[in-house]
Amino acid sequence: MPHAVLDTLRTEWEQLDKQHTMEDLYARQRRYFGRFDKLLDQATAGPTWLRNPAIANVAAEALHYYDDYGYFLVCYCIMPNHVHLVVTLPDAAPPLLRTLQSIKSYSASKSNALLGRAGQFWQRESYDHIIRDAGEMERIISYVLENPVKARLTDDWQLWPYTYWHEL
Structure with a gap:
């Protein structure tokens, strides 16, 4: 997986607002890792x-x-x-x-x-x-x-x- 993509995703994850409810965080986490899944699911990345x-x-x-x-x-x-x-x-x-x-x-x-x-x-x-x-x-x-x-x-x-x- 290209390092720029990983760095961008990691930065977004680190910036999650801790004030959100657990359900909000869970939904954001699913979206965040969903972006990884799309890259990985191609079975060619990395x-x-x-x-x-x-x-x-x-x-x-x-x-x-x-x-x-x-x-x-x-x-x-x-x-x-x-x-x-x-x-x-x-x-x-x-x-x-x-x-x-x-x-x-x-x-x-x-x-x-x-x-x-x-x-x-x-x-x-x-x-x-x-x-x-x-x-x-x-x-x-x-x-x-x-x-x-x-x-x-x-x-x-x-x-x-x-x-x-x-x-x-």
Whole structure:
């Protein structure tokens, strides 16, 4: 993703007025990250290392590793340039931020080794969102699973090799 776009989006996010209600902030957050999604959904912006099956498999392995411990894995979609993940958290789960840091650290190290490179692999930021109800959960699962169709990588999400869905 071009740095100028990221800098502009980051500046807009930092300028959010803290006087707004939680619903106002939530709506602004959705619009803010929606702009990222539009860029990412093209599956061409930024590094596309996850297009490599070996790298995508590293990411999938890392996501499954924490299932039933750090979270309950609902679904994911590994796109060429980003990953969508939907989880539910058990009561005794460690903080999700810590689990995601572990996933990113492990998968970055292993992926960089496979690519013969060093340095940052994942973006530092991630967008996490609390799903408020069953209707929203259904909408988000559909969004995640349909992502490769939307990006015209496949005609059917079930044919995309890097989607996973554990029906609730």
